[in-house]
Amino acid sequence: MPVEVDNSSTVSGDASVSSTGNQNPPPKSAVKKKRNLPGMPDPDAEVIALSPTTLLATNRFVCEICNKGFQRDQNLQLHRRGHNLPWKLRQRSSKEVKKRVYVCPEPTCVHHDPSRALGDLTGIKKHFCRKHGEKKWKCDKCSKKYAVQSDWKAHSKICGTREYRCDCGTVFSRRDSFITHRAFCDALAVESAKTQTNPSSESDPKVQAADSSPRRSPPAAPPPVSAPSAITSSDIRIQSSVLAEDPSTVVEEAPTPAPAPAPPPAGLNGSSSSSVSLVSSGCSSSVFSSLFTSTTVSASIHPPQPLAPAPPLVGLNGSCSGSVSLVSSGASSCSSSGVFASLFASSTVSASIQPPQPRALTNLIRADLAPSTSIEPISLCLSTSHGSSIFGTTGQERRQHAPPLQPAMSATALLQKAAQMGAAASNASLLRGLSIVSSSAPQENLQWGQAQVDPDNASIAAGLGLGLPCDGSSGLKELMMGTPVFGPKQTTLDFLGLGVAAGG
């Protein structure tokens, strides 16, 4: 039975949220036709969340008199007539006149959000089936699996019926992709370079599976140049994948699999000014994990700079100049996946020099660690694949590979932790964070492996860059202005301690 979504009755969203700015742009009133803006389906629509059972049920329409089920509403209505109901009951409820949109009951699903609701019931049912249902239908030709029968049928009709083969060996099922590929394929370029007097076959490149292309060039002809060039393009990412991985070899013993061969990246050692590109690895999903892993690499290569002030943002302890850019990579590298986790990862390495840590947070950390090493800290993280938060995974981190799936933490719990963290941080002023090294930090916190660190620095570090105007202590100013607070090799620093060069 249709159930109203708890947290909002219209698509416009929860009224309790107040924030600056226009959160819900009104639908256009000037156009003649009412159109659905992206992300803003009809705001007056009724949002309905059906239960999984209802969505999966084939007979969704049930007669309330005899409980007979029907797949279609029309059929149900037809059936109900047979019961000789009094006129009033036979009326359709006026509710049905209102536009309905449906959300997915699965909380993590993208369609759980009312602003991404789907407009029709069949759509949401199919979605639920496809996304969260079991894939029962399998194509016998290519082994693709489908949860919805109509999808399977549609695919089977197309599968293997048409194939276009390029000289380079790639096969396409769609003509337009084939044509476009063929136009730019190196095979063609080499081809036309070779053959000047080419009996111009009308050569429509359309092809059946069995045949090769009408051009009698051997299919094995020039090896796809894409291979070598693929290497070039991945070269750029090699730095990052190495980046992502090196720290693991440096700090931890277990190397992680590299997606690409890894020549030592040029810019890593900090002496060159090339930008270090960070490709977010497939599993180390943090925003800045690799950002800081690079630091740890350099930290190992060059002795860590003696840092007078706390090494908060010290993403790069001055060893890496040049801008650090973030890209996604596929390496399964650092365990630290949190933004702030890695923020502090670096300080772990250099932390032997100075481990400032406020007591409150220490308690918090301990509280987290107490229950169980394998579960508790991990439970802070919502991201199910590889995430770990600041407090991350202790045991696993040492082994330096992606932690297994974690149980989700409730929003309320997160809220508590965040508040605590904020409370602790609010005590530490910016300047304190910068210049004061409190020696109260228990060393054990530094043994979590490279990912774990300095939650206090986290807050301070974060605080440094977030919305702070450029007044205040000289320490801050220097930090922001990029004077070598952290080491001579730094050119300019943003709040993350990254040297940001023009090339960034």
Next chain:
Amino acid sequence: MKTEVRGNGGSISLQNPSLFNTPLDPITGALKGCLGSLDGACIEKLLLHCASALENNDVTLAQQVMWVLNNVASTVGDTNQRLTAWFLRALISRASRVCPTSMNFNGGSMFQRRLMTVTELVGYVDLIPWHRFGFCASNGAIFKAVEGYGKVHILDFSITHCMQWPTLIDALAKRPEGPPSLRITVPSCRPQVPPLLNVSKEEVGHRLANFAKFRDVPFEFHVKDDDPCLSHETFATQFESLLTQLTRSQLDLRDDEALVINCQNWLRYLSDETKGNTTTVRDAFLDVIKGLNPRIIVVVDEDCDLSASSLSSRITTCFNYLWIPFDALETFLPKDSRQRLEYESDIGHKIENIVGFEGFRRTERLESGVKLSQRINDAGFVSLPFCEDTINEVKSLLDEHASGWGMKREEDMLVLTWKGHNSVFATAWTDEGLSVVQVEPTETKQGAVSLRKAANG
């Protein structure tokens, strides 16, 4: 002394009860209504809270929210997690520039740009119909518009490096009356956005020429060179210079040619800000190309309104729009797919610009299809409906992709939809003064100009 807090999921004991004296309201407000789990709506609220915290210099709150978001974010998680990860990066990127300093930061982002090979780009544009939809609709309209012409000249303003043209060349090659001779001119400047190639425009043109020769279509390719001393300037500066060079003589326009102007994901990079009383660059561009008397202009772009100056409204709109490609990729690519991660990273680049920058550095200034159409209309163009053949082609294209992609017509505009939500729009226009071949007599939006079949000299 211990205090117990009963949350939704259970109790948490905390060592220090005085922590509760801290103001929890902002975060509480942010998470209220989340029912204990963080879904898309909650994440959106959190992003907004973070943004407003940044704007108010509320460091603690911003940091708290980022901490929470960071726990959700994952570039290899599900759709919401990935989106969160990229938005979080953009916010952090924004935060790191709050302090106006002597930092040299000429608008470069924190992300390294990834260069693709041409072959990779081909796969990229066909991963989902996001680009191919526009190509197909535009090429269909162009094909119709140049019927009967022996010479065609295309001014190609796009960011997809001529990926659009092979299918058009193919279609022209198969024309019953034989192919026209085709010229394609591209500007040498281009917004510094992905997708990026590792070869020059000339090289791309060279390959295209090879293909055209292969299909026996007479072909020329030109790169409209800019002033070389502008080569290190921003796109905006280079483009302003280019605008002055879009004249008949400098483009070498010929009278017997059908002039086609192709704007793919382009107009959004032209500034829509009026400085004083001058017209916007965007409008100026439209005026210039109108002055060239083109046979047809096709405009394709993303159907989302991101021109607002308010950060919060941009975050909301962007978040509720860009889930579409993420969701589409999720449908058929595994979580660790390289192609998927790269595609998403390019979207992340866009997010970073939209959320992380202001002023002239914020180069992504999308207008919705309706608004842009109004602007083009105001410039004096008349919309051309897409013919049935084109529509059928688009439909069969979409059939070949994952189900969930659809298409709808909004007046003369074609819109690509994903699960019913608008994603990309395509429109075609012509100069009001010209009579147009082969358009059925229908009422246009204005109703004033009715287009009839006319023999065109």
